[in-house]
Amino acid sequence: MGTNGNATKGFEFNKFATPRIIGGIAIAVIVLWALSVIFGGSHGPTPTRGAGKGQHASTQTEQPSRPASTAKAATDSQVSTAKPAAHGKDHAAATKTAEHTTAAKHTTAAKNTTAAKNTTTAKNTTTAEHGTAAGHATQKPRTGDKAHQAAARDAKPTVASGGHATQATDAGHGTPGPGNNHAADSHVAAGHGAAATGHPLPQSTMDAAAHKPRPKGVAFVEAAIQPMHFELEERWWGWRPNDIINITDNVNHFQLGVLEVTRRTTIALGERISRHGTTDAFDENLEQAMNWFMVKASSYWFPSAESKYGDGIEDLQAYVEKLKEGKATFYTRTDNLIPLLASFEDLLGSCDENLVKDTNEDGTPVSFFSVDNYFFYTQGVASSMATILEAVHHDFLLTLESRNATELLHHAIVSCQRAAELEPWIILDRDLSSILANHRANMAAPISHARFYIGQLIKTLST
Numbered sequence: 001m002g003t004n005g006n007a008t009k010g011f012e013f014n015k016f017a018t019p020r021i022i023g024g025i026a027i028a029v030i031v032l033w034a035l036s037v038i039f040g041g042s043h044g045p046t047p048t049r050g051a052g053k054g055q056h057a058s059t060q061t062e063q064p065s066r067p068a069s070t071a072k073a074a075t076d077s078q079v080s081t082a083k084p085a086a087h088g089k090d091h092a093a094a095t096k097t098a099e100h101t102t103a104a105k106h107t108t109a110a111k112n113t114t115a116a117k118n119t120t121t122a123k124n125t126t127t128a129e130h131g132t133a134a135g136h137a138t139q140k141p142r143t144g145d146k147a148h149q150a151a152a153r154d155a156k157p158t159v160a161s162g163g164h165a166t167q168a169t170d171a172g173h174g175t176p177g178p179g180n181n182h183a184a185d186s187h188v189a190a191g192h193g194a195a196a197t198g199h200p201l202p203q204s205t206m207d208a209a210a211h212k213p214r215p216k217g218v219a220f221v222e223a224a225i226q227p228m229h230f231e232l233e234e235r236w237w238g239w240r241p242n243d244i245i246n247i248t249d250n251v252n253h254f255q256l257g258v259l260e261v262t263r264r265t266t267i268a269l270g271e272r273i274s275r276h277g278t279t280d281a282f283d284e285n286l287e288q289a290m291n292w293f294m295v296k297a298s299s300y301w302f303p304s305a306e307s308k309y310g311d312g313i314e315d316l317q318a319y320v321e322k323l324k325e326g327k328a329t330f331y332t333r334t335d336n337l338i339p340l341l342a343s344f345e346d347l348l349g350s351c352d353e354n355l356v357k358d359t360n361e362d363g364t365p366v367s368f369f370s371v372d373n374y375f376f377y378t379q380g381v382a383s384s385m386a387t388i389l390e391a392v393h394h395d396f397l398l399t400l401e402s403r404n405a406t407e408l409l410h411h412a413i414v415s416c417q418r419a420a421e422l423e424p425w426i427i428l429d430r431d432l433s434s435i436l437a438n439h440r441a442n443m444a445a446p447i448s449h450a451r452f453y454i455g456q457l458i459k460t461l462s463t
Contacts, residue, residue, distance in 0.1 A: 015039060041059035216395055217273075217323050217330025220421035223391030224265045225316050227258045227384035232313070234308055239306040241297040250376045256297055257380025259309075262346060264295045265388055266312070274319075274329055289315040332396045334403070334461045340392075341458050344385060351378040355444035375443055379420055382447065386416035399461075402404040406458040415450035419443055 131193065232239055241252045270286035292312030299305045322328035354374040359365055395410055400406045422443060430436040 206336045219394045220391040242300045242305045253373045253377040254380035257377040258384045261384040264343040274334045285319045287317040345454045355440045371429040382416040382419035405460045412453040415446045419446040
């Protein structure tokens with residue numbers, strides 16, 4: 001019974017173990033074939049554009065190491081499944097153990113291989129996409145930056161109409177393209193503005209208004225306003241000749257010189273320059289301005305000098321606005337300019353005489369306390385006259401050029417400016433041969449030159 005029982009058990013074992021062994025071998029072969037197909041197809045991954053060399057090297061280095069472990073697992077499984085075929089009970093036990101071990105190893109190997117493949121593929125794909133994106137993100141703007149730098153380096157300033165500087169650039173550097181869209185916006189000139197291709201951009205309405213030439217006469221009247229406006233509004237302590245306590249004698253006489261030039265300019269403007277002839281009516285604002293500037297400089301109250309001079313400036317400004325609107329006239333003929341220059345010549349002659357005389361009209365010598373009065377009065381005249389003569393050059397330029405008189409006017413302006421630039425600490429009136437200065441004589445030299453050139457200018461315009 002014992003022998004038959006053992007034989008029966010051995011028969012049943014062989015009956016059920018043989019199909020399992022054959023099935024396990026078949027499964028192992030199929031798994032090995034599948035693994036060989038999988039790893040054979042992905043043995044050499046195709047390089048992706050944009051990936052770095054280091055990433056490709058690491059991918060190719062990691063790939064062969066994993067099939068080696070899989071092959072080792074497969075060899076172990078074949079050896080394990082071959083052993084049960086030669087022995088009995090121990091063969092069956094070993095077969096079961098080998099079967100489970102082989103299945104576990106194959107499963108683990110398959111999972112590891114699939115995971116490794118997926119990870120490597122995802123890594124390569126991510127690296128490729130990242131590299132490509134980085135290439136597009138860095139390389140093209142870098143090219144654009146080079147183009148921008150080259151265009152900025154090659155750009156040359158060009159003078160456009162009106163004297164405003166524009167900037168010309170190469171068309172190639174500024175042509176917009178992929179990754180280089182900022183190039184066209186970067187090459188805009190500081191003046192009118194030029195596109196990257198060198199063609200000027202269309203001016204806006206604001207630019208056109210800003211660069212629109214001013215009407216004739218605006219510069220001249222504004223120059224007449226400027227010196228008095230400074231003395232009334234911007235000078236510390238304001239208008240001083242009518243102060244009850246005079247502690248700044250020099251500034252007082254400087255302001256008197258500015259006032260005299262303003263008076264003569266306003267008279268010439270109201271009586272001649274703003275009128276076509278003697279039959280034209282006076283401009284209302286200019287007529288009022290002439291009256292306001294005739295108020296005595298030392299008048300403290302009823303009326304106050306500074307308040308009436310302020311009214312005169314307001315009337316001149318009203319005339320400027322009418323010129324801008326085309327509601328007033330300004331004639332740049334020679335017969336309108338000559339009376340203004342003649343009054344300036346007379347004023348400079350009076351100043352020159354006060355600077356060089358040694359005795360007064362009554363025969364008394366010029367007092368030391370009068371020397372600085374003459375000096376600063378003349379300096380106020382020269383300073384304000386230089387400002388107005390520059391405006392004459394601006395508004396009467398065509399008239400001056402038609403008589404070849406611009407050079408004479410230029411010399412007169414320079415002489416007045418030299419007189420206005422003298423700034424001695426103390427006004428001395430020593431003998432002309434003395435080692436010490438004679439500041440009246442120093443002031444008289446440029447004043448005499450200015451008077452001479454204005455006289456020659458009058459003669460030139462009269463011919």
